[in-house]
Amino acid sequence: MKSIIIGQYIPGKGLFYRLDPRTKIIAVLLIMISVFLLETIEQLLIGLATAIVLLLIGKISILKVIKGLKPIMILLIFTFIFQIILNREGETIVSQQMYFTGYTLLLLILAFIVWRILNKLVKYRFTLFFLFAAGVFLILSYVDFGPKIAEPFTFNIYRAGLEMSFFVVVRLLIIITLSTVLTLTTKPTDLTQGLEKLMHPMKKIGFDSESFALIISISLRYIPTIFDEANKIMLAQASRGADFSEGKLKDKLRQVISLLVPMFIIAFMRSEELANAMESRNFVPGEKRTRINELYFSHRDIIATIFSFLILALAIVLKVM
Amino acid sequence: MGIRFNEVSYGYSSFAQGLYTAIKDINLEITEKNEFIALVGHTGSGKSTLAKHMNALIFPTSGTLEIFGHTITNKRNKKIKYNDIRKKVGLVFQFPEYQLFEETVEKDIMFGPMNFKITKEEAKKLAKQSLNLVGLDDSYLSRNPYNLSGGEKKRVSIAGILAMDPDILVLDEPTSGLDPAGKRILMDLFKNINETTGKTIVIITHDMDLVYQYFNRVLVMNDGHLVFDGKTEVLFQKEDLTDYHLDYPNTIKVLKYLNQELNLNMNVFQKTNAEALAEIKRAVRL
Numbered sequence: 001m002k003s004i005i006i007g008q009y010i011p012g013k014g015l016f017y018r019l020d021p022r023t024k025i026i027a028v029l030l031i032m033i034s035v036f037l038l039e040t041i042e043q044l045l046i047g048l049a050t051a052i053v054l055l056l057i058g059k060i061s062i063l064k065v066i067k068g069l070k071p072i073m074i075l076l077i078f079t080f081i082f083q084i085i086l087n088r089e090g091e092t093i094v095s096q097q098m099y100f101t102g103y104t105l106l107l108l109i110l111a112f113i114v115w116r117i118l119n120k121l122v123k124y125r126f127t128l129f130f131l132f133a134a135g136v137f138l139i140l141s142y143v144d145f146g147p148k149i150a151e152p153f154t155f156n157i158y159r160a161g162l163e164m165s166f167f168v169v170v171r172l173l174i175i176i177t178l179s180t181v182l183t184l185t186t187k188p189t190d191l192t193q194g195l196e197k198l199m200h201p202m203k204k205i206g207f208d209s210e211s212f213a214l215i216i217s218i219s220l221r222y223i224p225t226i227f228d229e230a231n232k233i234m235l236a237q238a239s240r241g242a243d244f245s246e247g248k249l250k251d252k253l254r255q256v257i258s259l260l261v262p263m264f265i266i267a268f269m270r271s272e273e274l275a276n277a278m279e280s281r282n283f284v285p286g287e288k289r290t291r292i293n294e295l296y297f298s299h300r301d302i303i304a305t306i307f308s309f310l311i312l313a314l315a316i317v318l319k320v321m
Numbered sequence: 322m323g324i325r326f327n328e329v330s331y332g333y334s335s336f337a338q339g340l341y342t343a344i345k346d347i348n349l350e351i352t353e354k355n356e357f358i359a360l361v362g363h364t365g366s367g368k369s370t371l372a373k374h375m376n377a378l379i380f381p382t383s384g385t386l387e388i389f390g391h392t393i394t395n396k397r398n399k400k401i402k403y404n405d406i407r408k409k410v411g412l413v414f415q416f417p418e419y420q421l422f423e424e425t426v427e428k429d430i431m432f433g434p435m436n437f438k439i440t441k442e443e444a445k446k447l448a449k450q451s452l453n454l455v456g457l458d459d460s461y462l463s464r465n466p467y468n469l470s471g472g473e474k475k476r477v478s479i480a481g482i483l484a485m486d487p488d489i490l491v492l493d494e495p496t497s498g499l500d501p502a503g504k505r506i507l508m509d510l511f512k513n514i515n516e517t518t519g520k521t522i523v524i525i526t527h528d529m530d531l532v533y534q535y536f537n538r539v540l541v542m543n544d545g546h547l548v549f550d551g552k553t554e555v556l557f558q559k560e561d562l563t564d565y566h567l568d569y570p571n572t573i574k575v576l577k578y579l580n581q582e583l584n585l586n587m588n589v590f591q592k593t594n595a596e597a598l599a600e601i602k603r604a605v606r607l
Contacts, residue, residue: 229419235378236419239412240481241436243404252437258432261422265467271420 009187015183015300021194023301027308028182034315035077035174041163043318044170046191050311051177058181072176073126076169083165090160096141098155103146107139190295192217197295211285218274226267233262322390323353323489323521324375324410329384343370345545346384351375353389353488356521357512359532363544368525369415371542375491375523377403377409389488399458408437409518411487415494417466417478420591426452426469426477427462433485451483454514456506472503479507483514490514491505491523496531502530505523508535509548533570534592541565554590572597 031037038044055062069076075234115132122128185192196213203209238244242255330470344367350356353547362368373379374386377393386393389409404499409456414420423429427460430448435441452461452541455476461469466477479495492511496504515522528534532553534551539556543565549556557573569577576589576597587604591597 044390047466232414233419236414239376239378239407240415240420241404241407241437241485242432254432258420258422262419266418 008183010064012059012185014057014185016058016181017136018062018298018300019185020295020297020301021186021190022198022295023297023304024182024186025191025194025198027304028178030308031178031311032175034312035171037312037315037319038171039319041170044167044174047174048170051174055177055181058182058185062180065177065184068180069173072172076172077171080165080169083168084157084161087161087164088156088158090158090163092156092158093162094155094157097144097152097157098140099144099148099152100140100150101143101146101148104143105140105149107143108136111135111139122186166313188220189217192220193291193295208286210289221259224271225270226263229266229270230259230263233259234264236262243273322387323356324351324389325349326374327385327386327387329374329381329386331367331374331379332382339359342382343367343446343545344374344542347371347545347547348551349540351489351521351523355519356514356523356538357515358521358523359523359536360523360542361527361529361532361539363568366542366566367545368542371547372412372491372493372523372525375489376412378412404437405564408485409487410489410491411482411484411485413479413490413492413495415497417474420478420481421466421474424465425462426457426464426466429466429477430481430484433481437485447484447486448480451480453476455480460479471498474506475499481561487520489521489523491547494527495524495526496526496528504531511535529568529570530572533572538540541567558592576600 035044035047038047052062055065111132116134119125144152186194192213194217196209199207199209199212234244237255237258242258244252244255274279287315324358326347329344330348330395331344332342334340336561344500360368360371368460370379374381374393375388377386377388377391380386380395380397388406393401397403400498414574421429427445427448430451431441431444435443439447449459449462452459456475457473459481461477464473469477474533475495475498479492482490490511495511496507499507511522511524512535514520524536529556534552538551539553540547541556548565557569568574570592572591572594573589575588577593579601580587580589584593585604587600591600
């Protein structure tokens with residue numbers, strides 16, 4: 001869990017750390033909207049370049065962001081593959097006759113086994129997965145002898161499909177990078193305070209932005225605590241012989257219960273303690289509160305806002321033309 | 322053979338701060354019979370991390386660990402049945418809330434033994450025995466563990482481990498949160514188990530009076546290092562325990578103070594109040 005960078009704040013000093021959270025939220029929103037307005041790959045690539053430049057300006061290590069993208073990689077790959085297979089517009093670029101025979105099946109099983117074994121030994125699992133996928137493709141296209149199991153079919157890649165898949169992946173990449181920059185450089189408390197201030201006007205229609213912000217900040221604050229508690233409970237039950245890796249299904253069910261019950265009870269205890277602590281420090285819901293750090297706009301925030309508005313304007317102009 | 326640490330270090334890693342080494346280069350041997358050991362040290366010195374190694378709940382980052390003939394390294398070994406180790410070395414955590422989950426005390430205590438393939442009837446018998454052992458009567462068997470007082474919960478959680486009949490018992494601060502009388506009852510209980518069954522017992526504690534009175538061997542942790550391993554008497558004869566972030570037992574402190582203020586020459590190393598009183602009487606009469 002610790003390797004997931006999305007949603008984590010890492011202390012640092014850069015341009016983005018000094019911006020007002022409201023500015024950052026608005027800017028990220030505007031740039032995201034602009035990204036959705038873009039229509040050609042060239043424009044999107046420029047967008048990606050802009051995102052990278054923003055990372056460089058903010059002195060955020062690109063390596064860290066890429067590492068953080070790892071869990072999303074699977075999602076990206078799936079979108080890519082589905083777009084390629086399902087989109088059937090435009091001219092065909094690749095057209096490959098595919099066969100499925102007895103030998104194919106045999107070779108596929110062999111390839112799978114080799115892949116699983118190598119997976120345990122080799123470090124570069126992603127590269128290995130690609131090699132495996134390429135191997136499957138080669139087997140399907142060139143092993144045309146042996147007893148037929150299914151009718152041969154043609155595998156086509158269409159121009160629009162390739163473009164679309166590339167397009168969607170780059171768009172996702174930009175959006176994820178932007179939101180990572182936002183959460184990476186903004187403390188959760190600042191983020192919720194910014195949200196609260198931004199949603200303040202909605203009070204007129206009966207939306208209580210302060211409670212909403214409080215709920216978000218408390219939930220964010222308690223994610224690591226709850227993880228910690230869960231870990232401790234797991235160790236405590238493991239030392240009573242609850243082995244979570246082996247055993248019958250019935251035993252496993254009992255062991256899961258032995259985790260869940262203390263978890264809920266500790267969560268309830270924690271929430272009651274927190275409520276008492278807040279009350280003893282005179283927290284009254286709905287009262288007007290003062291902050292230690294008031295948010296304020298500086299010239300940097302104005303420049304950043306103008307910059308993001310410019311990007312949006314540019315995107316609209318491109319869209320209209 | 323019991324537990325042997327060979328140059329064991331353990332580091333907690335976190336994304337923001339990098340690696341934090343909790344224990345460093347620990348060399349230690351605990352035999353499986355007749356030892357009664359106190360593990361002391363300031364908060365954050367690595368006591369609990371050390372204790373978690375003792376039944377292979379966590380694996381050393383470097384170095385090796387031998388527990389009843391199984392060698393534990395930094396990787397999970399498929400050939401080792403870790404559950405066997407946990408049956409042999411019972412670890413009781415500091416807060417009972419982390420392990421109580423059943424609707425009755427009896428069922429909760431039975432959870433441990435049942436995990437080690439024991440029949441229900443036997444487990445029931447064990448539950449009753451171990452509950453009586455920690456000083457609670459049979460009326461507790463049918464009660465809900467969450468409706469007990471803090472001290473009672475603690476005893477039930479200890480009974481839960483005792484019912485597994487481990488060879489070595491490791492307890493993380495079993496006396497914290499108990500009243501003074503409760504502390505003594507529990508310590509007498511552990512001493513009694515140790516003497517009658519010969520099980521080795523390791524107890525983490527902050528109470529120097531208890532350490533001085535009950536234990537013959539003491540381990541001192543300081544900033545992740547094992548800085549002292551030896552007889553209790555030797556530890557408290559040291560001149561300056563503040564280096565270890567420790568304090569002297571009350572009897573030693575009081576007698577030292579009297580020596581200093583009244584210019585007496587008493588032997589300050591008295592374990593109990595009665596012994597201290599006898600020493601004072603002797604000194605005053607002279």
